Structure formats: structure tokens, C-alpha cells
Amino acid sequence: MTFTLHIWRQQSVSIQGDFVTYKIDNVDADTSFLEMLDQLNEQLIHQGEDCIVFDYDCREGICGACSLVINGYPHGEKIATTTCQLYMREYVNQRELWVEPWRASSFPVIKDLTVDRSSFDRIIQSGGYVSVHSGSAPEANNIRIDKHASDEAFNAASCIGCGACVAVCPNASASLFVAAKISHLALLPQGEIESIDRAKNMIKSMEDEGFGSCSNHRHCQRACPKGISLENITRMNKILG
Amino acid sequence: MNRLNASEPIGPLEGRWKKHLFDLALVAPQNRDKHKIIVIGTGLAGASLCATLGESGYQVSSFCFQDSPRRAHSIAAQGGINATKNYQNDGDSVWRLFYDTIKGGDFRARESNVYRLAELSGNIIDQAVAQGVPFAREYSGYLANRSFGGTQVSRTFYAKGQTGQQLLLGAYSAMSRQVEAGRVTHHSRSEMLEVITINDKARGVIVRDLVTGELSTHIADCVVLCTGGYSNAYYLSTNAKGCNTSAIWRAFKQGAFFANPSFTQIHPTCIPPTGEGQSKLTLMSESLRNDGRIWAPKNIADCEKRPQDIQEQDRDYFLERMYPAFANLVPRDVASRAVKSICDEGRGVGVKIHGKRLGVYLDFAGVIDKIGLDAVEEKYGNLFEMYERITDEDPYVTPMKIYPAPHYSMGGLWVDYNLMTTIDGLFAAGEANFSDHGANRLGASALMQGLADGYFILPQTIANYLARHTFDQIDDDHAQVKQALEATRVRIDKLMHAPDAHHSPEYFHQKLGKILWDACGMSREQEKLAQAIDEIKTLEQEFWQKIKVTGVDKDLNQTLERAGRVADFIELGVLMCQDALNREESCGAHARVEHLSPGGEVKRNDEEFSFVSAWEYQKDGAKLHEEHLHFEFIKPTVRNYK
Numbered sequence: 001m002t003f004t005l006h007i008w009r010q011q012s013v014s015i016q017g018d019f020v021t022y023k024i025d026n027v028d029a030d031t032s033f034l035e036m037l038d039q040l041n042e043q044l045i046h047q048g049e050d051c052i053v054f055d056y057d058c059r060e061g062i063c064g065a066c067s068l069v070i071n072g073y074p075h076g077e078k079i080a081t082t083t084c085q086l087y088m089r090e091y092v093n094q095r096e097l098w099v100e101p102w103r104a105s106s107f108p109v110i111k112d113l114t115v116d117r118s119s120f121d122r123i124i125q126s127g128g129y130v131s132v133h134s135g136s137a138p139e140a141n142n143i144r145i146d147k148h149a150s151d152e153a154f155n156a157a158s159c160i161g162c163g164a165c166v167a168v169c170p171n172a173s174a175s176l177f178v179a180a181k182i183s184h185l186a187l188l189p190q191g192e193i194e195s196i197d198r199a200k201n202m203i204k205s206m207e208d209e210g211f212g213s214c215s216n217h218r219h220c221q222r223a224c225p226k227g228i229s230l231e232n233i234t235r236m237n238k239i240l241g
Numbered sequence: 242m243n244r245l246n247a248s249e250p251i252g253p254l255e256g257r258w259k260k261h262l263f264d265l266a267l268v269a270p271q272n273r274d275k276h277k278i279i280v281i282g283t284g285l286a287g288a289s290l291c292a293t294l295g296e297s298g299y300q301v302s303s304f305c306f307q308d309s310p311r312r313a314h315s316i317a318a319q320g321g322i323n324a325t326k327n328y329q330n331d332g333d334s335v336w337r338l339f340y341d342t343i344k345g346g347d348f349r350a351r352e353s354n355v356y357r358l359a360e361l362s363g364n365i366i367d368q369a370v371a372q373g374v375p376f377a378r379e380y381s382g383y384l385a386n387r388s389f390g391g392t393q394v395s396r397t398f399y400a401k402g403q404t405g406q407q408l409l410l411g412a413y414s415a416m417s418r419q420v421e422a423g424r425v426t427h428h429s430r431s432e433m434l435e436v437i438t439i440n441d442k443a444r445g446v447i448v449r450d451l452v453t454g455e456l457s458t459h460i461a462d463c464v465v466l467c468t469g470g471y472s473n474a475y476y477l478s479t480n481a482k483g484c485n486t487s488a489i490w491r492a493f494k495q496g497a498f499f500a501n502p503s504f505t506q507i508h509p510t511c512i513p514p515t516g517e518g519q520s521k522l523t524l525m526s527e528s529l530r531n532d533g534r535i536w537a538p539k540n541i542a543d544c545e546k547r548p549q550d551i552q553e554q555d556r557d558y559f560l561e562r563m564y565p566a567f568a569n570l571v572p573r574d575v576a577s578r579a580v581k582s583i584c585d586e587g588r589g590v591g592v593k594i595h596g597k598r599l600g601v602y603l604d605f606a607g608v609i610d611k612i613g614l615d616a617v618e619e620k621y622g623n624l625f626e627m628y629e630r631i632t633d634e635d636p637y638v639t640p641m642k643i644y645p646a647p648h649y650s651m652g653g654l655w656v657d658y659n660l661m662t663t664i665d666g667l668f669a670a671g672e673a674n675f676s677d678h679g680a681n682r683l684g685a686s687a688l689m690q691g692l693a694d695g696y697f698i699l700p701q702t703i704a705n706y707l708a709r710h711t712f713d714q715i716d717d718d719h720a721q722v723k724q725a726l727e728a729t730r731v732r733i734d735k736l737m738h739a740p741d742a743h744h745s746p747e748y749f750h751q752k753l754g755k756i757l758w759d760a761c762g763m764s765r766e767q768e769k770l771a772q773a774i775d776e777i778k779t780l781e782q783e784f785w786q787k788i789k790v791t792g793v794d795k796d797l798n799q800t801l802e803r804a805g806r807v808a809d810f811i812e813l814g815v816l817m818c819q820d821a822l823n824r825e826e827s828c829g830a831h832a833r834v835e836h837l838s839p840g841g842e843v844k845r846n847d848e849e850f851s852f853v854s855a856w857e858y859q860k861d862g863a864k865l866h867e868e869h870l871h872f873e874f875i876k877p878t879v880r881n882y883k
Contacts, residue, residue, distance in 0.1 A: 028516050028518060030515050030516055031516070031518050031519075032520070034520070035518050035519065035520050038518070038520055038747070039518055041745075041800075042745055042747060044791065045745040045789055045791050045800060046745075048791055049791055050791050050792035050793075050798075051791060051792065051798075051799060051800050053797050053799055055308060056482055057307060057312055057314070057481040057482055057483045058312075058314060058316065058317045058481040058482075059481065059482055059520060059521045059523075060317060060521075060523050060524075060627070061627070061630075062316055062317050062403065062406055063307070063312040063314070063316050063317065063481060064309075064311070064312060064316075065307060065308060065312050081630060085627075085630050085631065087631075087633075089633065110452055110797060111452075111796070111797045114308075114797065116308075117308060117309065118308070118309070118429060120309065121309050121310070121311075121417065121420075121427075121429070124311075124413070124414060124417045125417040125418070125420045125421040126421065128414055128417060129372070129373075129414035129415060129417060129418045130371065130372050130373045130414070131418065132368075132371040132372055132415070133296050134289070134292060134293040134296060134368060134415070134696045134697075134700070135293075135364070135368070135696070135697070136371075137364070137367040137368045137370065137371035137372075138367065138371065139367055140326070140363075140366045140367045140369075140370040140371075140384060141326075141328065141383050141384055143370060143371075144381070144382035144383060145378055145382050146382055147378045147379065147380050147382065150375055150376075150377075150378045150382075151375075153373070153375045154375035154400060154401065154407070157373075157375050157400075157407060157410065158403060158406070160406075161309065161311055161312075184373065184375070185373050188373050188375065190370070190371055190372070190373050191373045
């Protein structure tokens, strides 16, 4: 397969970036999107050019490192898929592809397609935990948990912290990310005790980091590669009263 | 002085850790914040350690190369975590997990360490549940278990196929709480490039800021490496792309012994490779072997057919045939070799790569018939979905295709019972050390080990080290610090400006991977290993002549990052082959062709090789030290899964 790629290149946060067009041939249909970029980078090294920087690690859709807005869609158009698990067979041969970083002021571009998502870490630091000391836990089966609540908590906890929800949101809100963590812990008896303070602290942190608020555009649920449900935002709002 | 003193406690096995805990010196709460500890890596071992040390009141500086600690590769562990709760009342006990782990490791691990691991396993589950880790539960609200490769009890706790993710997020959240409390200072996008040793003690590290390219020095009272395994030496593996050996390899070159480098695990159930440009292989959880049946066509002529067109009587359920007692649940190394031998016979399925079909079927038709589609979906839904996403085939309809892939490294830095390396003040935890899995790791034991090391063992043994030593004030002008910094600069410079810059890091990495996979993979033999060592040494020379890194070093430069890691993998590759060559026996995952039974079983040689190979770096070639293993409680037997 052959593609025309318009890729966002930006030297650093303070230097204005722009799209640069590349042609790539001999792409196998079973190549993943990131492997296609690897192939392009090999080409660039051969030509003596600086490689295109993008985040990746596990390449199996769980670490949350990969990002990329492809033709306007965070992680591409395919539902419930991270960029690393997107295969070129999803695209029509010879298509033009526009590849950009996440766009949100709370995710400043570091270089090319890489953004700084440390704001997510700081939100978790503000309260995304159960305050338990190592070694002080009771016998695990002393805490019985309703299976449905536990399953719901798991679904919320499966967030990979990639930031697609922010990238797709017209307000650049991190509500889905924050609500997923608040829900996960509030649904469980271990986390329920701290749930109100946790929610308040995390929302405050989200605002302090410059993320917008939720105004029900609901794009986040669709963009989420793990299918985190909007119900989590409802649950969070109930906790916040 | 015997440098390989494991400092094991003596006496009855059940009391060793308790006795040792009492013998360890303590640091009083009011004195803890006078001590600074550096932790490299934030996977299960690193994050759990940071959290626990922070809670105790130490000053912790942590570093990871990823953009967040939550992305460490522990996140990708699928199947589960073992613990001896015996909730299923099926005869499990600390002793049984200890026995299974020693036996599974083919009698090449230290009894004291393994017993301690089994002993701590239950506490890990308690800790994780208290943090809010959403393990699978029964309708009663109690925790659920499943059985996992190589064992006959159900002791594995799991969170669908995302157990590693949930445990890591638990540890990460506990660590984040300590960041907020000001006890842990964390640095993401920061790669450790050198260990600083002063007066034979590890006192700090050189770190490269991966965004700016700036080098910085960090001084502390001790350093802990929780930097994972080195399966990426094979290029294609189930590890994340960033996983590397650099931290432990730098430590090795500073004097930390490297133990059992050839003990690498090839996992049987991975999605087969499909082409040349592939960047990694994806694991399908071993839990699938609980209900899936592995088979290959009996006749080579059938290999091109669609599986549904191959009659039942023409299918060879080879694991069930070869190992009737354990059948599809034999340990990983046994399963991997069986799959390889079927494909070597030409009975593999799937696309041909280099003239061979690398795959066998993992079939769920039977279990779907038996318990229904919904129940199968409940158990394996996310794994099936993942398989379909990657291969474009629906495993509910067409059997999966699987093939072995490098997955885990049992080898790593040699550590004593306190998890300290041969460099004082340098500790290693999790997959980065060699300690508990011998020559083969059982499924669902890696998460257990990482967390046991981080939550429960190191916080005690580090305190002991701090309490028993004094620490001179060291500043950045110290000669050793400046020397380490300068050496790191020079190395980066060499990577950036090779004399005949021609090939990318990937080019060299792929070449290394192929050599290692062929010579030091699922089966090893003398001639090929010796040849591989020569080939890798030649590759090393070519690397430093021709490595091409574009861009500049004072910048976010992923090509430079890769080049540095590949350089270390190349050197490690030599040691892996050397270790495999030296170990004239087969044991666990290490299968020397010369030492296999006619039926393909490994033939251990306890007379001559009941030891841990601990390699010491020397300029003209690594030197072998042997730590002899003593089996006081379990008599080494022949592993027999028939």
C-alpha cells in the first residue's frame, strides 16, 4: 500500500509547528499504524533527517503511551482501539492521512507528535488512591464486594490514561479520565469512605491544570479506546452533589 | 572473600524470614528522612517500593523513561497473580507454592528466597484489595480464582486479562499519594545511563533527561534497580518496545554480577509473526490454555487447509498426547518446545516466513459447546477481542493461531537474600534480579515477585543496609561523579558520531535478535552458540563503526535512546550465549540439544550444574562464579509432566 502522510512537525513547545508531507510505499496491510511510522522513520534516518517523535511503548493497547489524532480522530476512526492496534488494512490504499498530536493547552506539545501529559499524573496525586499503608491491609476476603459493583469498578479502572477524551473534547475537559478514577474507587467499599474529598480534590486539580469542564458533548465516550462509559461522569456528579 | 555470600538465614524454612526480619537493623522513624534512596523504574517492584519507602518516611527519588510511571511494562501482564490463600480448598499451602516454584524452576533457584516469596504471596492480595484493585469475584462477593499453567490448584487471582494493569495502577496510586505527600520526587522521561560507585558503594546515578538531552547526577545513600527484563535482546518479544537491559548492564559493568543470563522464557501462546516489518509480538494470556485445546494437522498436506476443513481424526492434540496428566497445562518451556518441534516437522499452520509455517491452533470449539458462548465471553472476551483486532480473525469461529515468543528473563542481576547485588548499596528487584524463578518461571508468578520485593522485602532490607553503614557527603564535584558523567558523555558522543554512520539502531537490533533467536532461543547447541558469539562480536564492531543517529543529542531524540539500548543488548547477547554454552545441561527453559532425552525432555545435570552462574565483568571477557544451590527441603527430582 502507498500513503501520503501529512505529519505535524514541531521542534518544541515554543516554536510554531506545521504539517510536513511524506510519501510512503510498500506498506503491508497487516502493518500497524505505528509500524508504518517506524518504517517512515527508517527512511528518514537513511536520508539523514531527524526522526518523527511519537510516544509508544507496549504496542498492545494497554500502556496508554500512544496517541495521535488521525484525520481528526484521536487514535483513528476505529472504535475502541488505540493507535498501536490500528492496522493499515483499515485504510483505503493511497489515502491521504493527516497525523497530529493531542491538542489541548494542558497537554503542551514537547516535540512533533509527543505531548506532555504529566497533568494526568498530578490529578491522580491529588486524590486518586485509597489511603492505605503497605502492610496494614486486612485479610482480603473480609471485604465482600457485590460482583456487579466490582465489575463496574473494573470497567472504570480499565482507563489507560492516554488522554484521547481530552483531545476529542471541545472544552479539552478531562472529566471522563477523572470520573473513571473517582467511580472506580467510590464503587468499592475500600474507596467509598474517602470518595467525597477525593472527588473534590481531583476536580480542583483538573481545573488548576487548565482542563475545561464537561458540557455534555459526549465525544469522549466514543473516542475512548477502552470504552469508558459516560455513566462515570454521572456518578461523579452525584458524588459531588 | 567469597563474594557470593547469599546471606541466607539458616534453620527451619518456615522461620527463616521471620528470624531474618528480627535480625535486620532498623532505622528509627525520626531518622528516616535523613536517608535518600534512588529507585529506577516504576513497574510493580519500583512503584510498590516507592510507595512503601515514602510511607515509611524516607526521601525517595524515582525515575522512569516512560512519560508516566503508570506506563511501565508491568501494565501489560494479563493472566494473574498467584497467592496461597487456599480459598478454593483444593489443598494449596505456602509449602505447595514453594514446591511448585522450585520444581517449575527446575531446581535452579534458592530455597530460602522462594519460600519467602510463597509466604508473602497472601499479603500481596490483601494489600491490593485494600487499594481497590478490582479482582474478579464470585456472585457471593468473595474473590475468584483460576488455575494457571503448570499447577494443579486454583490459586491465581485475576482482573479479567488485565491483572498487571490493575495491580500496577494500585501501586502507582499508592506511589502518587507519596508524591503528593512530598516523600517521593518522581522524574518521568528520564533514563538512567550509569551507576555511580564510590568506595565500592553505589551512591548515585547519571540520568539523561529524554526531553532536553541534558545529563544530570543524582546522589543518594543507595540505589535500587527495578528496571525489568531483557527479552528485547531478541528484538521481537512480547515486551514493550522501550524495555531494555541498559540499567542492569551498566550496573554489571560497574561490578554487579549478572546471574543466569541464558535463562530466558519463551512463552508458548503468542500471536505468530506475520511479516518483516513487525515491531513486536503479542502475548495471548496463558489462561487460554485452561479451556483451549492445542492441535496441529497430523498430515503436512493438511497444513494449507482451513482448520474447519480438517477432520477430527486428522488433528493431533499433541500436548494431550505427549503429556496426558497435565495436557494443555504443561509449563511454558515444555509447551513451547513441543510447539516448535511440531512446526519444525513441517506441521505448522499460517503464513510461511522464511519457508516455515510458524503456528499451531488453539481451539475453543469444545469449551464453547460445553459452557456456552456467553460463559466463554465472560472469561476471555477481552482476549478474544484483542486477537481479532490484531489478526482480523474471529476466535469464536476460527481457532486461534499461536507460536512461542520471548517473554520473560529469569536471569538478571545476582542478589543475595536481601536483594542486594555484589555492589554494596545497589539493590535489584522484580524481573531485574534473578532471584526466584530458577530456570523457568511459572505463570502468574512475576507479578507476585515484583510486589513481594517492593512492598515487603526491600523496605526491610534497605533499612538494614542504611542502619549499618555511614554515608559520606558526596557532591557533584567528586572525582568519581565527574568521571561517570564524563564517561556517559563520551559514549553519547560515540553514538552520535560513528566514523562511517550508515545503519539505524533497528538494523542492528534486528540482526542481533535473529542471531540470538536462532542460537540462544528455544533450543541451544554448542556449535551454534560458539558461532553466535563470534557473530555478535563482529556485529558489535560494525555497530560502533556504522551506527547512524540523526538529529542532535541535546533534544528529544528517540533514535539516540534506541542506539544506546541496542549497544547494551549486543554486549548482553554475548554473555547470554556464553552462559548457555557453559551450562552443559538442559534445565527449565534452557534446552541444550546435546542434553535432551530422545523424547525431547530436558536432562538436568545436578552433579555438575546445580549452581547459579554469576558472571563478573572483566575487560577481556566475563568471569564465571558459581553459587552452589543446596536443596535441604525438596529433593531435586526429574520434572515429569507426563
